[in-house]
Amino acid sequence: MPVHRPEPLRPRRPHLAGLLLAAILSLLLATQPSPASAGDDTPRRGSAHMGMGVIAHDGVHGVPLGPMATQTEGVDVSSHQGNVAWSTLWNSGVKWAYVKATEGTYYTNPYFPQQYNGSYNVGMIRGAYHFATPDTTNGATQADYFVDHGGGWSRDGRTLPGALDIEWNPYGDACYGKTTSGMVTWIRDFLNQYKARTGRHPVIYTATNWWKQCTGNYSGFASANPLWIARYATAVGELPAGWSYYTMWQYTSSGPTVGDHNRFNGALDRVVALANG
Template sequence: MQPRSLTNSKGVDVSHHQGDIDWKEVKNSGVSFAMIKATEGHSFTDPKFEDNVKGARQAGLLVGVYHFFHGESIAKAEQEAAHFLQAVKNYAPFDLPYALDVENNRVDPAAVPVWLQAVRVSDHGRKPFIYSNPDTIAHCLKDRNLAEYPLWYAFYRQHEVPANAGAWSQWTMLQYTDRGSVPGIAGHVDRNEYNGRLER
């Protein structure tokens, strides 16, 4: 895969675990985009989802949203997609494609494309991101057809260039630490960069 670049757009991803966020401070620190947790499984909606989307937008950040996947079966994947789309519909469209967070090695590999296809149709054909890490890709994301979806890659060895993983030979977004510090956010936060410049 490609290395990081100083010219890439910088971002964060957040959930209720970050508590109340001063999004203006986040924006002023040089962050240009935010990926915000919307849902998990077939029934959980993040309690800070609405506040985070509104706050990030008001501060002028580019916004995307993600779903934490349980994915035990194809039937559950359909339920999870429906739950996600119901939760986000009043806030769509978003600046970035939807994202599927796959980091549970018990995911049924056949369930992944079911969620992706259902959500892609609802997002006017935009391909969702797949968020994952080297171990989960090796266990659950071996389907080479998934390479058509952009990879949001969790890889924390900051002084190494990531090796190819599964069907992917490049990342579109890189989560390079889960111990980041950003003005406006208390405690640690995930830091990310986009492969290139994100603009409206």
């Protein structure tokens, strides 16, 4: 008698509605940002520069009306400017410059050689600055990193002492999670180590409102460390406690050729005097 053989199994075809639902879900997932980037507009580490938080925290209140005979124009630059047209700046009256060398203990400016040497080669008096991140390593460690990566000083009459850029944290808490006393300790450790390594007292770059908030308006550094104040206004305004005058003033982030323009509080011979120590 004939043997009954079962029909082979055929794969089921998915229902059209199921296919449509899967396609919609796939499309939705593809257009969603990843958890790491969703709503995260924090800048990448290493991208900080002088005055990064000034507009957001202090605002812009005009610019000085014009150059003053007793002040000397300068600029500060970082990797954001790339290769700088130093001859253009020199011909426009800029006579000194500071170049970002380092940040924390994890970043060096890839344009540092062109910027640091280029400013010097056109005749400028130049210096290097360090963007502080007190939440990553201690002050002395960062001072060593700065000196070891371009932030030193040479007795050539054309090199300014290193500058500590201490301001609003672009990556998180404004005061880097430190108490006012903890911040003062961090800054002191940086200043002391830089002095030990180079023989020079570094310049302190800051803004009065940040200094009040994050150091409690500490006055103890004014006797030794020149002040570089950030204030985008027609006048420099109130200074941090202890300083009766500023040495340098960053007065705008939208100047010609490069954005950050500054004035040295004195004629060119005073810039030379600071370089000579």
